[in-house]
Amino acid sequence: MASFVWECFFCLLPSLLLFLSCLALRWPGARCWTKPAVRGAAGPRLICKPTALSKYLLRHCGSLARPRLAAWPRGDPHLQTLCSLLCGQLGDSIQFTRENLLLRDGGIVAVDWAVGTGLGEAAGRKRWEGRKEHQSGGKTLGCLASTPPVLLLIPQSWGGMTPHLKALCHQAMRQGFYVVVFHPRGTAGCPLTTARLTEFGDPADLEQAVAYVHSRHPSSGLFAVSEGSGSGMLLSYLGECGSGTYLTAAAAISPVLLGQLWFETAMPPIYHWGALYHRKLQLSRYANSFGAVLDVDRALGSSSLRDFEKSLFCSSAQLQPRASRPPIISPNSGLSTGAHSPRGLAPSVAWALGERAYPAKDWDSYWERNEPLRDADEVAVPVLCICSRDDPLLPPASTLPTPLFQSNPYFLLVLTDKGGHCGFSLEGREEMEGGRTDNEEVEGGSWSHIAVLEYFRVVADFLKGRERDRAGWVGPPGEYSQAGHRNRSSNMAPPRRRRATMMRRPRPQAPGQSSMDAEEGNFTWRRSYTR
Numbered sequence: 001m002a003s004f005v006w007e008c009f010f011c012l013l014p015s016l017l018l019f020l021s022c023l024a025l026r027w028p029g030a031r032c033w034t035k036p037a038v039r040g041a042a043g044p045r046l047i048c049k050p051t052a053l054s055k056y057l058l059r060h061c062g063s064l065a066r067p068r069l070a071a072w073p074r075g076d077p078h079l080q081t082l083c084s085l086l087c088g089q090l091g092d093s094i095q096f097t098r099e100n101l102l103l104r105d106g107g108i109v110a111v112d113w114a115v116g117t118g119l120g121e122a123a124g125r126k127r128w129e130g131r132k133e134h135q136s137g138g139k140t141l142g143c144l145a146s147t148p149p150v151l152l153l154i155p156q157s158w159g160g161m162t163p164h165l166k167a168l169c170h171q172a173m174r175q176g177f178y179v180v181v182f183h184p185r186g187t188a189g190c191p192l193t194t195a196r197l198t199e200f201g202d203p204a205d206l207e208q209a210v211a212y213v214h215s216r217h218p219s220s221g222l223f224a225v226s227e228g229s230g231s232g233m234l235l236s237y238l239g240e241c242g243s244g245t246y247l248t249a250a251a252a253i254s255p256v257l258l259g260q261l262w263f264e265t266a267m268p269p270i271y272h273w274g275a276l277y278h279r280k281l282q283l284s285r286y287a288n289s290f291g292a293v294l295d296v297d298r299a300l301g302s303s304s305l306r307d308f309e310k311s312l313f314c315s316s317a318q319l320q321p322r323a324s325r326p327p328i329i330s331p332n333s334g335l336s337t338g339a340h341s342p343r344g345l346a347p348s349v350a351w352a353l354g355e356r357a358y359p360a361k362d363w364d365s366y367w368e369r370n371e372p373l374r375d376a377d378e379v380a381v382p383v384l385c386i387c388s389r390d391d392p393l394l395p396p397a398s399t400l401p402t403p404l405f406q407s408n409p410y411f412l413l414v415l416t417d418k419g420g421h422c423g424f425s426l427e428g429r430e431e432m433e434g435g436r437t438d439n440e441e442v443e444g445g446s447w448s449h450i451a452v453l454e455y456f457r458v459v460a461d462f463l464k465g466r467e468r469d470r471a472g473w474v475g476p477p478g479e480y481s482q483a484g485h486r487n488r489s490s491n492m493a494p495p496r497r498r499r500a501t502m503m504r505r506p507r508p509q510a511p512g513q514s515s516m517d518a519e520e521g522n523f524t525w526r527r528s529y530t531r
Helices: 002-025 028-039 052-060 077-086 119-133 163-174 204-216 228-244 259-264 269-284 296-300 305-313 347-357 363-368 402-407 447-469 515-520
Strands: 045-047 094-102 108-116 150-154 178-183 222-227 249-253 383-388 411-416
Touching: 045 052, 045 402, 052 447, 077 163, 094 163, 094 204, 108 163, 108 204, 150 163, 150 204, 150 228, 163 178, 163 222, 163 447, 178 204, 204 222, 204 228, 222 228, 228 249, 228 383, 249 447, 259 305, 259 363, 269 296, 269 305, 296 305, 305 363, 383 447, 402 411
Parallel strands: 150 178, 150 222, 222 249, 249 383, 383 411
Antiparallel strands: 045 411, 094 108, 108 178
16 A cells, blocks of 8 residues: 555656646746846857848847746746646637548548637737738738738647647737648547558648648748647658748747657656657557557557557568458548558559558668658748757757758758747746837747747748849739749649658759859749749
8 A cells, every 4th residue: 555655656746846846936036036047048049051031030030039038947948848738828718610631542630720719819810900001110921911821830749739839829819820730640539530640751641731721721821830749740741842832931849850869869758658658549549440450569568659650650560461350441431451452551542642551661761751851952941940958858959950950041940048848938028128019918928939920920021022122023922933933823733742762962043043152142032833
């Protein structure tokens, strides 16, 4: 009996410490005690190639240069991480209306449209209308002159809405965005109609969801933000779609830039157990359906995220399908009982999926087709990555691919000394000296939310200015077109998919741009649609 009591005590100890820390942070004396540390905190470091866009961001995006991040104890990385993943408060409640999107292979993904129930959405729409009237002052998203922009949120790879993502949703609605959340198949209550889960860096489902969201708001600018491990899907999508994407810009908060390294690097047990338990809980719901195509018992018995991922998607860790256990077929699932079809898929579906219809041969080949930055040279829209040196869920900051940000004009990295994983808590309104008045309602919120939304506004203004100054470019606001190139439209065929490869080929230069200009950083930001 005594041993059982001690086991319960140690299990509840982390939650107890978190509760006591939250109580301590409400004590005025503790807040005054941390003020000197806040004022002495160093600003973030912007790592990027010197281009016109990066210089424009430094001049006009004040939140990137003047954060007031919370000091210890509120700024403790583990406390910030746990609060962002487990607890949070919103001034206005937010409801979501769900749409289930049927994919080409018969699978289903969910897109949740955010609906404001209080003053948040109404105030945001009114504020956006006011900014539209003062467009010359740079207060509106530059290329979005007719309709509010759309913000697409991509959660962690294990699915579900964290308090951190809900807070970003709330803040974006207050600033006039239409907000939609993408949920991969089998997560967040999304029904699973095929015996196929989404691989870590497979962007096929996201590509179809982005096309659908664009069709719903074809005249609106479309932006995307990923949270944590959800960046694997977003970065893969940007690389595979290239200039054919509908996105105007993207951002990744605490992103997983090197997927294989992330799975192979040990993280603190409390986070590792939580993520692994969540993944196993999702798989256990469909254990009978997956019993004929993979070794479910081995996956559920995995002791690490790496072993779990490998048992799901690598043939070297799977058992051969047994004829005595046929897969359970759901209506419109696309499953076939043919013994020779890969993973039990119908031939037409297998042809559409290509190599992903088959399990990867081994762990290394799995990452050859799923590494988030495998096609980084093909990204054609600005991507802002916000990372913290004290992130407890990611590998050390020394492993960040800084050469990519220093050489590729489309990638920008903001590196802070503290912030945890998807935390970046602000100390409070009284500490935000020189902050923007648009964010006065944020007290003790997240600096990353403020920075990302302001980054989108500044990038849109920059692209609109380039569009206006560029001779020979025509088209409606928010569209990029040029004589001799094909314009985008809502019924444009999806971009051609290619086999993933780790080989890099030189990016073709824009017309009229010399190699010397590219080397010196005089990047023209001209998008040519070659796919």
